[in-house]
Structures are given as structure tokens and as C-alpha cells.
Amino acid sequence: MIHLAGKFGLVTGIANKRSISWAIAKALARDGARLGLTYQGERLLENVQELAAELDRPLILPCDVTSDEQIAEVYRTIEREFGGLDYLVHGTAFAPREELARPFVETSREGFRVALDVSAYSLIALSRGAAPMMAARGGGSILTLTYLGAERVFTNYNVMGVAKAALESSVRYLADGLGPQNIRVNAISAGPIKTLAASGISGFSGILQVYRDRSPLRRNIDIDEVGETGRFLLGPESSAITGEIVMVDAGYHAMGM
Numbered sequence: 430m431i432h433l434a435g436k437f438g439l440v441t442g443i444a445n446k447r448s449i450s451w452a453i454a455k456a457l458a459r460d461g462a463r464l465g466l467t468y469q470g471e472r473l474l475e476n477v478q479e480l481a482a483e484l485d486r487p488l489i490l491p492c493d494v495t496s497d498e499q500i501a502e503v504y505r506t507i508e509r510e511f512g513g514l515d516y517l518v519h520g521t522a523f524a525p526r527e528e529l530a531r532p533f534v535e536t537s538r539e540g541f542r543v544a545l546d547v548s549a550y551s552l553i554a555l556s557r558g559a560a561p562m563m564a565a566r567g568g569g570s571i572l573t574l575t576y577l578g579a580e581r582v583f584t585n586y587n588v589m590g591v592a593k594a595a596l597e598s599s600v601r602y603l604a605d606g607l608g609p610q611n612i613r614v615n616a617i618s619a620g621p622i623k624t625l626a627a628s629g630i631s632g633f634s635g636i637l638q639v640y641r642d643r644s645p646l647r648r649n650i651d652i653d654e655v656g657e658t659g660r661f662l663l664g665p666e667s668s669a670i671t672g673e674i675v676m677v678d679a680g681y682h683a684m685g686m
């Protein structure tokens with residue numbers, strides 16, 4: 430199937446082959462879309478270059494999402510090289526490590542600022558840059574990644590939960606603001622997956638075990654299941670879905686006890 434032939438997408442948040450953003454990028458590319466991949470910091474450039482080798486004529490662009498200038502440069506390059514944009518995948522999140530390891534009440538002002546800036550404000554800034562090019566093509570689709578920790582307490586998720594709550598609310602406000610230009614904005618709330626972002630989080634294998642024990646499907650989710658849902662939410666099959674948070678978590682969220 431090549432029903433995304435002639436479509437262009439921008440993907441942020443790829444760190445390595447286990448990144449959820451990369452699973453979504455692969456699903457888009459498989460259906461024929463051309464992609465721009467951003468990387469954060471020189472240390473991740475090599476990883477992204479290696480992955481990009483699997484794609485057809487990708488763009489590889491530096492983007493620290495806390496820099497308005499770098500975001501502007503990304504869109505100038507997309508405009509010049511692709512001449513348009515249809516999809517944005519926002520897979521960026523970060524909180525300073527110490528904020529995920531101490532009591533929430535100890536959250537620092539700076540840790541809060543960084544977590545909300547990188548993980549939530551960045552969706553607004555990237556959407557603002559993408560919207561004119563999407564509108565010029567009659568519409569577009571924006572997708573971000575969130576976690577149930579936005580709605581419920583997960584020990585140590587802490588300020589990331591607050592950032593994801595802000596992100597999910599931003600999905601709804603952006604959906605309203607950009608809807609008149611036929612630009613849709615959605616999020617996938619994925620169950621826990623062993624990515625770089627999850628590595629080194631103490632107790633992470635315990636979280637995987639709880640989902641395996643208690644979710645309706647009694648298993649963890651595969652990263653390619655998120656990739657496929659991402660492709661669905663970006664592509665034409667979901668043309669009436671916007672402002673939505675889609676749970677891809679083996680049903681875990683539905684359970685009380």
C-alpha cells in the first residue's frame with residue numbers, strides 16, 4: 430500500500446531504534462510518505478543517520494525544541510526541500526532525572542520549567558510552525574505521545590505527569606485552533622515500553638509486570654502497535670478524529686481493581 434505517496438512528515442523525538450517516534454516514522458514511510466527526522470544534540474546524530482539510511486531520501490535536521498530559532502530553521506529547510514508538510518509527529522519529552530527520583534513535593538521550579546517547556550510547550554511551537562504549510566495543502570495531521578501518568582499517579586513519574594497533563598490539554602486547544610484549517614491534533618497514550626526514555630527508571634520492569642498482570646489483554650504492548658495506531662491517526666482513515674487521546678495500552682486504563 431502506498432496511500433501516503435506524495436505526503437511529507439516531520440518526526441521529532443527519535444533517539445534510537447527503540448524510540449516510539451521511530452516506529453511511527455517507519456509505519457509512515459512504509460505507506461509512502463517522505464520524512465524529515467530531527468535529532469537533539471550531536472550525540473544522537475549518528476543514531477538518527479543510521480536509522481535514516483532505511484528511508485527514501487529523508488531529511489535529517491537538528492532541533493532543540495527549546496530554541497525558537499532552531500524550530501524556525503527546521504521549517505525553512507522543510508519548505509525549501511519538500512515544499513510542503515502534511516504530518517507532524519511530536520515525540521519529545523524530558524524532565525531532569527532528579528525530578529523522577531524524589532518526592533513530588535520537592536519538585537524544583539527549574540525542573541518544572543524544563544519539563545513543561547520541553548515536553549508540552551514544544552508541541553505548541555512546532556504546531557505553529559507546521560500549520561501554514563499544512564493549511565496551504567488543504568490540511569494536515571499532528572500527533573503527540575503521552576502517558577496515563579497525566580491522569581493517574583504513578584510513583585516517581587512526578588513532574589512528567591504534570592507536563593503530560595498540560596500536553597493533553599494542549600492537544601484539545603490546538604485541535605480547536607487549527608481545526609478550521611483542516612488540521613487535526615491527536616495523542617497516543619501508550620502503555621509502558623522499554624525505550625531509552627524508560628531505561629534507568631528504577632522500578633520500570635515492575636510497571637511492565639503490573640500491566641502484564643492486570644490489563645484486559647494480560648500483556649504488554651509492542652512498539653509497532655503504537656506505530657500502526659500513529660499511522661492511522663495521521664492518515665486519511667481518521668479524518669473525523671481530532672482533539673483525542675487514544676489509549677494504546679492493552680486496556681490497562683479501563684481497570685479499577
Ligand code: 0WE
Pocket residue numbers: 522523524525526527529575576583584585586587589621625626627630636
Ligand atoms: O514519559 C515517559 C518517560 C519520559 C522521561 C524519561 C526520562 C529518563 C531520563 C522524561 N525525562 C527523563 N529524563 C531523564 O533524565 N514514560 C512514559 C516512561 C516512564 O517513565 C517513568 C515511568 C514511565 C512509565 C518514570 C517513573 C515512573 C514511571
